[in-house]
Amino acid sequence: MYVERPPSAGLAGRLACGWHRVSEAAFTQLVVPDACVDLIWGAEGLYVAGPDTGPMPAALEAGETLAGVRFRPGAVGGFFGVPLQELRDSRVRLSDLPVGPGLLAELTKAAQTWPAEAAPPGLRAQVEARVRLLQTAVGRRLAASAGSPSVDPAAPAIATALGRGRSVAEVAWDLGYSERQLQRRSLLAFGYAPKTLQRIVRFQRALRLARAGTPLAEVAVTAGYADQAHLANDVKRLSGVRLSRLL
Known part of the structure; x- marks a missing residue:
């Protein structure tokens, strides 16, 4: 349980x-x-x-x-x-x-x-x-430790923008960073490079949609995948199993 x-x-x-x-x-x-x-x-x-x-x-x-x-x-x-x-x-x-x-x-x-x-x-x-x-x-x-700066205030915006399908270059531009700055901030805040973070937040969004009963073709489009095959392949790479088993 x-x-x-x-x-x-x-x-x-x-x-x-x-x-x-x-x-x-x-x-x-x-x-x-x-x-x-x-x-x-x-x-x-x-x-x-x-x-x-x-x-x-x-x-x-x-x-x-x-x-x-x-x-x-x-x-x-x-x-x-x-x-x-x-x-x-x-x-x-x-x-x-x-x-x-x-x-x-x-x-x-x-x-x-x-x-x-x-x-x-x-x-x-x-x-x-x-x-x-x-x-x-x-x-x-x-x-x-409340007096010492610890959490990057831009972290939620980075994850949200990447999760909505914005490219790394677009997110860096929107937030006023160079791509190298975004890379550094992403590693510090999430432990991932921006591309990896993007795949993971997109994967989690797809899981939430699928678990809510959204048809998989619609999940793929809404979560920012090229098509349903792209969704299936990415899920397999990140979880090691097919989406149907994961669900």
Whole structure:
């Protein structure tokens, strides 16, 4: 069972959601690129799932639990203390990152303030509690660094324009950047070059349309693909499976 919860109001600008998964049987979950970065609490501790450029299968055992918070595309900034492209296509232990000691201290502090009588019974309740602890720790860490510039204010405009089918040259021109400046800002904000970011946001838009019941020929046109074959090929490259299976 996989469940997403909206973040608290104060974190909505940086986090897309808190989420948890309780695996009822052993299986492999296919994780596909979405331009997001997740902080995950799993069986072996805390780790960061960086921005992916292709499918990342994740094997789960029966009874295994995961709790996480998901940063919005372009909203990570310098939170983890390393350039985002260094986390691309990687799963990195939190303790190996500069933010690790401080964030683990915030988690410990948050856990200590949890009332003893409120310790939740049951596996699902416990993993939901972990999500809340993660949000609390991330919120405190963000508040502590509020005075330092971290997130590129142009990131949403870059992703939106690329997602609407504008070319890299057009987006750079619209925002007043050279293509080299756009490349640098995109790598810092998303961990991707603009062309890769464009493919991923277009892919995610196509998935949303298809899941809403839009006919695939219309999905291809609306999401900015040349035709339905282009859509099918791009989905296969980014997810490793056909669109029908992914849906």
